[in-house]
Amino acid sequence: MLNEPDYAELTCISNFTFLTGASHPQELVAHAAGLGYSAIAICDECSMAGVVRGLEEARRCAERGLSIQLIPGSSFRLENGSRLVLLPMNQAGYTQICTLVTRGRRDAPKGEYALPNPRFERNLDDCLALWLPTGEDDLLTAHWLSSYFPGRCWMGLTRSLGPDDARRTARLLGMAQDADLPLTACGDVQMHTRSRRMLHDVLAAIRHGCPVSELGYRALPSGERHLRSRALLAELFEPEWLAESVAIARRCTFRLDELNYRYPREVVPDGKTPSQYLRELVEAGIVERWGNRGQNQGRQGFGPDPISKELRAQIEKELVLIGEMDYESYFLTVYDIVRFARDRGILCQGRGSAANSAVCFCLGITEVDPARMNMLFERFISRERDEPPDIDVDFEHERREEVIQYIYRKYGRDRAALAATVISYRPRSAIRDVAKALGFSLDQSDQLARNTAWWDNPEGFTERIRQQGFDLGNLNIRHLVHLVQRIVGFPRHLSQHVGGFVISERPLSTLVPVENAAMADRTVIQWDKEDLETLGLLKVDCLALGMLTAIHRCLDLVGMEISEVPPEDPETYAMIQQADTVGVFQIESRAQMAMLPRLKPACFYDLVIEVAIVRPGPIQGNMVHPYLQRRRGLEQVDYPSSELRQVL
Structure with a gap:
């Protein structure tokens, strides 16, 4: 009978450690669950960009009866080249890691981070630490970590089946004993299966800007940095080291689902609740939109009602649902942004499913009159879908920056940032980078890429390459096709969303790391819009539309207001x-x-x-x-x- 001890892999990086990890977070979580691991930690380098995708996969695994604990963590390279993994014990620990990642990213150029050792002296009292030394004697770092994480730091031991495994393990055991660091088994995982080894080499070649043949010691020494069976782990590690990994995971009780996100309340005047203020603005909007001559007997306190019974019922229905789902502050924030733009003479227009809302029309966010159109509010907000509302507002493209900077000024850069967009490999960019890594000439890679469209299905690359006259029997060509099919869809870097703002009552870095955008005076969080939807975080889309600029100029030329059209x-x-x-x-x-x-x-x-x-x-x-x-x-x-x- 196989010996399959319980095990938790606490040192995984995904392909959100760009051009290093060779597997998607979903692949890592699904494979670990299939192997019967009790837990897996996604710990990308100075990043939390992939953890929400891991959470989604953990939920899918649970639906299939494969329960696995997902731990959101992060890892950091110390000055000596060793790797430190931080795991949150609770929500306070998660906040501490996010804050640390934010500091490291904000203090460095985009795509880099700066974390000298003194940075770790800041508050990390609710975090556990796993240290993966390089193999060289480093007692100074070992003692430093032992003192700064008392009772909360372990030395991670890896086994890569190399010829020096025994000698290296003996050296690390001595160092751990000297610094009083307990030991735990770990895999230092960078791919979910060994079959991704070649792809890992290609990613390393792309990262270093050289062909795979010239990687040398920069490539992995073996293909063992994958998720291995528990039976194999039992042969490689002492039972107490495997048990320690599970004990560490049990101390990590925080779940991403527990994030306490609240929308800012400063848009609500003192002495009023968000619900009261929203109703006040809606009633004022009714008078402004439809006049104050009553069609029906008004509700108590509001005088004659200027709208029909049907429209009043629709507005009341919307306000009740908005209140039940606690979205009042979100609507008030969008109203405040639109009011700022209109006070500055900036044309703006709400669009999308928000146009189905009579409340949005009363607030001046949209211009589709529900009295004229038969709108379906449930397309915008629905109890059954339980999805956060998404209000898109277009602004004049030449003046949208005024709106963006207003948001930053009002809420501060610590509480407002743009959502991320994950820039992933498409067929053309994948072919160019993989071909270069495999040693193809520039002419060959250009020919291959030029005849490929961004929408091409990766599974059809074989036929497309055959049509271009390449020999499919050539081993390099077959490698190219295989690797391109694997790398398409891999994240390449984070960019900023076209205008999706995330605003929070507390500093955003307590929820998600924030980093610098490529554009000056912009910051972005490390999650994209799908991640935000998964966790129920709200965003406001402040988009740019050139046609609004053209309309504004046209109205100025003819001396009209848009309301006169x-x-x-x-x-x-x-x-x-x-x-x-x-x-x-x-x-x-x-x-x-x-x-x-x-x-x-x-x-x-x-x-x-x-x-x-x-x-x-x-x-x-x-x-x-x-x-x-x-x-x-x-x-x-x-x-x-x-x-x-x-x-x-």
């Missing part, structure tokens, strides 16, 4: 029906101009259909021609049920 102008629709729309936002493309004379929009809702139907989905689904025929009365409309008839 009539909503339904027959002469304008006559021009639209003739496809006289060059320079008209959203209906100026060739495809749109070809559709306009066929659909003949005559009202605003027709334009909504026009913009929506000229899309890949309706076109590929063969929906366009049947719709036009039914619109003209040339084809019968069959509804699946009477319930759907009213909706459709």
Whole structure:
């Protein structure tokens, strides 16, 4: 019977340690769960960028009956080249690690970090530390770590099946005993399976800017830096070292799901609750939008109601749901940003699913009148979906920076930052980098990349390369195809989101590390929009739109306000029906101009259909021609049920 002791791998890095880790966080978590590990720690270098993806995979594993504990940690290179892994015991420890990562990233150029040893003297009282020495005698660092992490630091022992394993282990045992550091088994893992060894070498070659053949000692000495079976680990390590890894994991009780995120409250005047202030603004917006002449008897305290019973019911329904889901401060923050822009004469316009909200219309965030349009609020916020709302606001592109800097000034750089965008390998960039690493000539790599589109399916590379005249029997070509297929989708670096701001009541670095963006005066968090959605963190999208700048200039030239433009102008629709729309936002493309004379929009809702139907989905689904025929009365409309008839 196999001896398979319990084990926790506490020293994994993923491909979010860019150009080093050779596996996605999801692959590491899934494989560790499959091997029966009790826990796995994702500890990318001075980064938390991959931990949320690991959390998502841990949830999927639990649904399949494979329970595994995910520990969010981070690792750091010390001045002597050794590696220190920090793990949080609780939420305070997680905050301490995020703050440390933020300091290291903010004090260095983008893509780097600066953490001299004195930095670790700051408060890390709620963190556990694992030290992976280089193998050389370093008693000074061993004693330093033992004193700064009393009872909370271990020396990690790795076994790479090299010829000097026994000698190295004996030396480290002596050093650990001298510094009074307990021992634990670890894998110093950089890939989930041994089969990623070649990809790891290619990543190292890309990182060092040389072919794989010239890596030398910069490549891994063996392929053992992967997640190994518990039976093999039992042969490599003493039982007490394996048991110690599990004991360490049990001391780490923090879960990412426990993050306590709160939206800022300074947008609420003293003496009022967010709910009270939001209702006050909505009622003021009702009067501003629809006037104060009552259509119905008003509610107590508000006088005659200027809106219909149906619209009042819709607004009340939205306010109740917003309150139940505790989103009032989010709406108030967006309102404050839009108010700032309009006070400065900056054109702005909310768009997307937020246009389904009557509350957003009352706050002046959107301009789609719910009294004229039959909007579906549940497309924006729904109890059933339990997803955070996402309000996108376009600003004049030449003046959006004023809005961005206003947000930084109001909330401070410690509480406001842009979301990240993960820049990943696409086919062309993957082919160029992998070909260079494998020693292909510049002409060959250019030829391969030039004939590949960014949307190409990696599985189709073999046929595409054959069409270009390359010999598929050549071993190097086969290696190239295999490695490109693996590296496409690998994260390359973090960039800033086009405008998604994350704002918090507490310093953001207590939730997620913050680093410098490539642009001056910008900072970004280490999570992208999907990560934010997973954890329920809210963002405000402050986007730039050149057409708003053009509209503003046009209005200045003709001496009009945008509110003076009539909503339904027959002469304008006559021009639209003739496809006289060059320079008209959203209906100026060739495809749109070809559709306009066929659909003949005559009202605003027709334009909504026009913009929506000229899309890949309706076109590929063969929906366009049947719709036009039914619109003209040339084809019968069959509804699946009477319930759907009213909706459709």
